[in-house]
Amino acid sequence: MRATDLLAHHVRTADGRSLGRVSEFRVVQDGPLVAGVQNAFRIDQLLVGRGGLASRLGYIRGRISGPWLIAAVFRGLERRTNLVDVDDIDRWDDDQLLIVLKPGARLDHPA
């Protein structure tokens, strides 16, 4: 699967509530050693909802704080965004581009 395909998936909670589309994903280099060179890059969180533009411009998790007016707009956008842990995913449907979360999956908001 390409990142393009992953970013096209819609995310739903177990009770059918739509959270929006995957707009970003976080990668952590803590996987198993590959060819004795480096650790593998594991995807650990998906950013779901309308925070895609904010994340692409760096207005995510407080990386960029100014100019204050733009930062305030993007902070508002971030509040509509959910962080989903990959371990909370119950089912992938690559044909319908759909991700269904486990019941009780924790939804965080970017700080």
Add this chain to the structure above:
Amino acid sequence: MNTNARVLHATLDLLDRQLRDRHGVLCGNVDDLEVEHAEDGRLYVTHIVTGAGALAYRLRRRRLGRWLNRFSNRMADAEADRSMIPLVLASQIGPAIDLAVDAADLPTHDGERWARVHVVEHIPLRGRRARD
């Protein structure tokens, strides 16, 4: 999560970044990333995908992208998919991504190479640079 592990945001830190080969030569951009489901059920980003075919695929011209990719590999007589670069070969990830590969092994300049070999070199009175 290991607290010393490097943390990256895919679209912010990886996609569209400039690629440089082992000699510092600019050799394309990160046009897409390959994601694989591992046997342990986890998802891993395994490859950087570069080249015109990857870009077309990302821009939702998927058939054209696959065709461009096949064409590029055929031109280079390559059996493996040259547009895929293992992410572990990225020696440094910053504003640009430094790779432990040679630019000649990548599909970025395939079009130019093909034109030089099949067109420019057959033009009479071509300049010295074309022969080089």
